[in-house]
Amino acid sequence: MTLTKIFLICGQVFFLLLFAPLVSGFIRKVKNNLRMRKGAGILQPYYNFVKLFSKDQVVSKHTSWIFTATPAIVLASSLCACFLLPVFQPELSLNTTGDLLAIFFILALGRFFLALAGLDAGSSFGGMGSSREMFISSIAEPAAFVSLFVIGMNSSSTSVVAVAGAHLFRISTLLAGFAFFMVVIAETSRIPIDNQETHLELTMVHEAMVLEYSGRSLAIIELASHIRQIIFFTILSWFLFSFLNDAEGQWLQFPLKLLVISTIIAVLEVSLAKMRLFRVVDYLGFAFFIALLAAIAACMGM
Amino acid sequence: MINLLSQQLFYFDPLVLFFLVVIALVCAPSAVFSIGYLRGEYSKGRSIIATVLLALFVLSMCMVVTAGNLFSFLVFWELMSLTSYFLVVFDHTHNKSVRAGTIYLIMTHIGTASLMAAFFILYAHAGSFDFFAVKQAAAAMPAQMRNTVFLLLLFGFATKAGVVPVHIWLPFAHPQAPSHISSIMSGVMIKTAIYGMIRFFLMLLGIGPAWWGVLILALAAVSCLVGVIYALMDHDLKRLLAYHSVENIGIILLGIGSSMLFTTKSLALPALLGMCAGLYHLVNHALFKGLLFLCAGSVVKATGIRDMEKMGGLIKVMPWTAAFFLIGAMGISALPPFNGFVSEWLTFQAFFAGILQSQGWIKLLMVLCVATLALTSGLAAACFVKAFGITFLAMPRSYRAEQAKETSLSLKLGMGFLAVMVIIFGVGAGVIAPYIARVAQDVLGAPISVFSFQWFNLEITTGQAISVSPFIIAMLLLVFGFAILGWLTFGLRTKTARYNTWDCGYYALDARTEYTATAFSKPFRIAFSFFLMPYRKSKKLWDSFYHVRSFTYETHTTPVFERHFYEPLLGVIYYIAVKFRKIQPGSINLYLLYIFLTIVILVAITGIFNL
Numbered sequence: 001m002t003l004t005k006i007f008l009i010c011g012q013v014f015f016l017l018l019f020a021p022l023v024s025g026f027i028r029k030v031k032n033n034l035r036m037r038k039g040a041g042i043l044q045p046y047y048n049f050v051k052l053f054s055k056d057q058v059v060s061k062h063t064s065w066i067f068t069a070t071p072a073i074v075l076a077s078s079l080c081a082c083f084l085l086p087v088f089q090p091e092l093s094l095n096t097t098g099d100l101l102a103i104f105f106i107l108a109l110g111r112f113f114l115a116l117a118g119l120d121a122g123s124s125f126g127g128m129g130s131s132r133e134m135f136i137s138s139i140a141e142p143a144a145f146v147s148l149f150v151i152g153m154n155s156s157s158t159s160v161v162a163v164a165g166a167h168l169f170r171i172s173t174l175l176a177g178f179a180f181f182m183v184v185i186a187e188t189s190r191i192p193i194d195n196q197e198t199h200l201e202l203t204m205v206h207e208a209m210v211l212e213y214s215g216r217s218l219a220i221i222e223l224a225s226h227i228r229q230i231i232f233f234t235i236l237s238w239f240l241f242s243f244l245n246d247a248e249g250q251w252l253q254f255p256l257k258l259l260v261i262s263t264i265i266a267v268l269e270v271s272l273a274k275m276r277l278f279r280v281v282d283y284l285g286f287a288f289f290i291a292l293l294a295a296i297a298a299c300m301g302m
Numbered sequence: 303m304i305n306l307l308s309q310q311l312f313y314f315d316p317l318v319l320f321f322l323v324v325i326a327l328v329c330a331p332s333a334v335f336s337i338g339y340l341r342g343e344y345s346k347g348r349s350i351i352a353t354v355l356l357a358l359f360v361l362s363m364c365m366v367v368t369a370g371n372l373f374s375f376l377v378f379w380e381l382m383s384l385t386s387y388f389l390v391v392f393d394h395t396h397n398k399s400v401r402a403g404t405i406y407l408i409m410t411h412i413g414t415a416s417l418m419a420a421f422f423i424l425y426a427h428a429g430s431f432d433f434f435a436v437k438q439a440a441a442a443m444p445a446q447m448r449n450t451v452f453l454l455l456l457f458g459f460a461t462k463a464g465v466v467p468v469h470i471w472l473p474f475a476h477p478q479a480p481s482h483i484s485s486i487m488s489g490v491m492i493k494t495a496i497y498g499m500i501r502f503f504l505m506l507l508g509i510g511p512a513w514w515g516v517l518i519l520a521l522a523a524v525s526c527l528v529g530v531i532y533a534l535m536d537h538d539l540k541r542l543l544a545y546h547s548v549e550n551i552g553i554i555l556l557g558i559g560s561s562m563l564f565t566t567k568s569l570a571l572p573a574l575l576g577m578c579a580g581l582y583h584l585v586n587h588a589l590f591k592g593l594l595f596l597c598a599g600s601v602v603k604a605t606g607i608r609d610m611e612k613m614g615g616l617i618k619v620m621p622w623t624a625a626f627f628l629i630g631a632m633g634i635s636a637l638p639p640f641n642g643f644v645s646e647w648l649t650f651q652a653f654f655a656g657i658l659q660s661q662g663w664i665k666l667l668m669v670l671c672v673a674t675l676a677l678t679s680g681l682a683a684a685c686f687v688k689a690f691g692i693t694f695l696a697m698p699r700s701y702r703a704e705q706a707k708e709t710s711l712s713l714k715l716g717m718g719f720l721a722v723m724v725i726i727f728g729v730g731a732g733v734i735a736p737y738i739a740r741v742a743q744d745v746l747g748a749p750i751s752v753f754s755f756q757w758f759n760l761e762i763t764t765g766q767a768i769s770v771s772p773f774i775i776a777m778l779l780l781v782f783g784f785a786i787l788g789w790l791t792f793g794l795r796t797k798t799a800r801y802n803t804w805d806c807g808y809y810a811l812d813a814r815t816e817y818t819a820t821a822f823s824k825p826f827r828i829a830f831s832f833f834l835m836p837y838r839k840s841k842k843l844w845d846s847f848y849h850v851r852s853f854t855y856e857t858h859t860t861p862v863f864e865r866h867f868y869e870p871l872l873g874v875i876y877y878i879a880v881k882f883r884k885i886q887p888g889s890i891n892l893y894l895l896y897i898f899l900t901i902v903i904l905v906a907i908t909g910i911f912n913l
Contacts (some may be wrong), residue, residue, distance in 0.1 A: 002553060096767075131824070149669060221787065278829065
């Protein structure tokens with residue numbers, strides 16, 4: 001590993017850090033336009049950061065150091081996962097530090113602490129949010145891992161270099177992509193699983209968990225979830241656009257792929273209604289069976 | 303007549319040494335822990351008895367794994383069971399302890415009986431109790447006989463390991479023992495059964511048919527899921543941990559079972575990887591489960607309660623215990639860079655290597671194992687959010703939790719050592735895994751390398767450039783974590799106010815309005831209701847038509863295995879016993895007649911068969 005490569009990787013992580021809020025802003029803009037509204041500008045997430053960073057924060061007096069440390073741990077885990085994620089070129093990541101599965105484990109670290117922080121203030125909202133978040137994420141896990149294994153089987157390795165660089169078009173990859181897409185919707189708290197726009201007690205999941213955060217801590221947590229989202233979208237793009245995967249990589253493809261994925265998500269969010277919490281089991285069960293079908297197809301070499 | 307002394311009494315190979323290291327790693331800190339733990343809990347005489355029993359227990363475990371022949375193995379096995387029984391019923395004034403001890407004693411002896419039967423069959427074929435003779439004889443045994451021996455041994459060892467459905471003693475016995483004993487029982491004693499499985503299935507019985515491996519994988523998968531689902535439902539801190547032992551034994555057996563299956567199909571590298579994963583998870587589970595039980599012990603000593611619903615806020619009064627428990631919880635939830643992450647990642651990689659190299663149905667079986675392990679680790683993380691969050695965070699839910707004090711130095715030393723080990727076995731995986739690989743190579747007799755030795759990276763030599771580096775992940779997390787934390791704390795000019803938790807403006811938030819463990823696990827209870835079959839009772843006391851004065855709410859889950867398997871079985875046994883009581887009317891003349899008849903029959907048999 002040369003110094004230039006490390007330098008480039010750091011640049012790439014920095015790019016993801018800056019670019020991630022834009023994706024959320026874009027999705028929000030598309031959603032608003034579809035609803036015949038003007039909506040906030042595409043740069044609104046950045047304005048939110050400026051606002052949050054300039055505000056004082058209120059911390060519950062019942063909290064412990066877990067609550068204070070959580071924003072840092074969550075953002076650190078998201079950034080650490082970014083280092084393992086090749087974006088512009090398959091070679092452009094710390095690929096000896098972890099593979100596709102490791103990225104998932106690292107993201108789980110952030111979620112674990114967020115759920116703990118939700119319980120820390122002693123509020124029922126936080127507890128409800130943590131409980132639901134852990135529920136959804138643990139039920140999503142089988143579908144996520146099986147679809148990751150399918151793309152791994154098709155490229156004969158779980159290493160990100162191999163997966164992102166394998167130029168192939170198989171039915172199994174696309175099918176696994178469908179399952180993974182359903183997982184991504186659940187993991188990025190989008191409709192029909194969760195709704196980022198609501199603060200209604202009975203329906204919120206992720207927002208309930210971070211309800212006690214304010215000011216700069218909230219900004220850090222929001223940034224981390226933007227980054228999480230872009231990580232999931234990037235992995236999803238390897239599934240859906242597997243015919244574009246290329247060992248060389250192209251600089252322009254990445255933003256275009258994200259554009260397509262974000263638009264699909266935005267359209268889905270506008271056209272679907274949120275599900276009841278216990279329907280999520282059926283939803284993710286369906287995703288798991290699609291992933292299993294993809295695995296059978298991959299075993300047959302399709 | 304068998305001359306027992308002429309046979310090899312002890313036996314050493316890398317596998318034995320590996321298990322001795324595991325025993326030492328958990329027993330030493332537990333013993334240190336017991337110094338402070340016993341003080342104040344028991345009288346001086348009873349403390350001495352506890353210490354002597356502890357020493358005997360540890361010694362018997364060491365002798366089980368070093369036993370050189372079937373006979374000594376059985377003797378030490380029994381010694382281990384008995385000493386642990388006495389430790390389980392150490393608090394003999396509690397009704398619960400006695401009951402737990404009885405269940406344990408019965409289950410463990412059913413298992414031992416099964417082992418004995420298997421050993422006698424082996425002896426009949428080998429003409430000797432010696433491991434080498436048994437190994438040679440096993441190779442020449444007819445297939446049906448080998449299968450019988452396999453099933454008998456599997457039943458015996460599974461009972462000790464706490465594999466579902468013969469796990470029922472475990473959640474009773476482990477929590478009931480003093481905490482340092484729980485830590486050793488869960489951390490090490492159930493692993494001696496895994497030792498037995500590896501020794502007998504892979505090294506003595508040799509390569510078996512594919513269904514051996516498949517059977518173990520199926521049992522492992524069921525254990526994983528059942529263990530973790532019951533753990534999610536349980537709010538007794540120590541019993542929750544005991545159920546997690548069932549789950550983790552399942553994960554270990556996923557590795558070892560896949561290794562057996564791959565060995566049958568002569569896939570050397572996946573087999574080796576599976577064995578490494580199983581052994582690595584074995585030592586990891588010993589470390590974090592030992593740690594968690596010690597932390598639970600520390601909490602129990604400080605508060606005197608085991609019910610999580612009455613705890614809360616302990617992180618403020620017991621910061622050390624909380625930190626150690628958090629490390630253990632992160633280890634068991636497979637979060638990087640701690641040790642559970644490494645072994646679960648290895649297990650996934652073993653499955654992956656198996657999928658790539660095998661054919662047909664094995665691929666699909668492995669995919670199902672992947673799904674099981676993924677669901678298990680997700681649920682385990684959820685369960686430990688509950689365990690840590692409800693026990694240590696927020697406000698104390700009872701007076702005892704409020705009055706808790708941090709425990710003494712020896713307890714902290716015991717916990718601290720294991721916490722450091724949990725971190726070392728995670729971050730230092732690149733150094734430690736090659737040693738475990740050497741044990742696995744010796745077990746499988748496959749001298750191929752599976753990890754290329756690099757200081758910080760753990761790279762699998764399948765040629766697919768799959769590697770992980772918990773060390774670098776840890777460094778990245780530490781650097782970014784502290785940088786962000788520092789910037790948040792000191793780098794900004796905005797202020798931080800400490801105020802009440804948001805309560806929608808009622809200003810009446812107290813411990814009673816907090817989220818409880820029951821509430822936390824409710825989504826899981828509903829999602830898995832097909833298995834848990836929860837039922838609830840609620841009673842309202844009305845003041846008037848408009849006002850409810852009090853409201854009681856109770857929810858339970860149906861213990862499926864007890865209700866639908868063990869209770870009918872016990873019913874049958876009682877029924878038969880009652881019938882048989884008729885031949886025991888208490889008349890001595892009749893008994894003399896029985897003895898006489900027995901002798902006549904024996905003489906007749908020897909006469910007829912000319913023995």
